[in-house]
Amino acid sequence: MLDALLEKLGSPVLDRCAARIADHTRILELVSFCVGLAAVPLIARHFVWIGLAVFAAGRLIAAVAARANKSDLADIYRTVAYAALPFAFVLDAPVRALPAVFLMFGLAANGAVAVKFGRSLVGAAELLILFVLASAFPAWFGLIAYAGGVLCFVAAGVEASRRI
Template sequence: MFDSTLRPKLDPLLERLAATIARAGISANQVTWAGLAIGIAAAGAIAAQFFWLGLVLVLASRLCDGLDGPVARIAGKSDYGGFLDIVLDFAFYGLIPVGFVLADPQANAVAGAVLVLSFYVNGASFLAYAIMAERHGLEGQSHGEKSIFFTTGLAEATETLAVFVLMCVFPQWFATIAYVFAAICFYTALSRIVLAARTLR
């Protein structure tokens, strides 16, 4: 919901950092892989109940996610890079809830499973709509220049990051936060189904 609002404010800073990274000879794909590696470390820290370390690593991982696109625009974009970005983003989104489940399986397992299911459904609606939008020649620039069509919803990257931050700061409230955000993700998926019914006939 807030991605398209925040992106114009963040882009100038990200572009300056991306220029430095590109000059160092680091590719966009390397930045994407680094984001996943840091995300794995974040999930490990959370599983070990080092929640504040997990928070720092979550933020560092998402900084990489914000930088790989600008680096690609400087060094040269590729379809593979866009593909890799989406796949590893979804891997990250699954890793963090799993970290909390491993930290306290008895308290968090069911809520974590529901949250991951909601990510799965929401992600499927996002990717399926993007494929159909491509077939119908739909275009959108509200999220900046992307490899695939991005639809706006209540649960996007900014909201997911905010939820992960809340979980790291208040780990004892993981289950409650997870259930609430899962409901938002399910609603976002449902809204895309309604949008598809209106626009793809």
């Protein structure tokens, strides 16, 4: 939902960048995936804010690549990168395992709907807000992860039911 607003605000800049890299989008998609995954060890080693900044940089690179040439591979990379963040929080504190797995399952459902139907009600901006909240309030990770998982499941169900 917030993605549409952010896209509208950032379109001119993203379009200029996308025009420059149009011939190298596959490489850029892979770079964005690797940069996104580089956040995992940072978060796991208690550098949560640096990890989130690295993750956000990876998502920004992915946004530029998607503007140039959207592919299913990029959607799969995005889904895996978002699912890796709860894993990083578990590596930071193993007591978070159950809520993180629930969130990962919700992210998988949301990602599957996004890949199948081309969109989801829970977009990148909402998920980034979720992870910022989890970073800002680590003691509340369980509640935040369960709420995010439920949100992802509801969004996936609503989007899938529209298409049936």
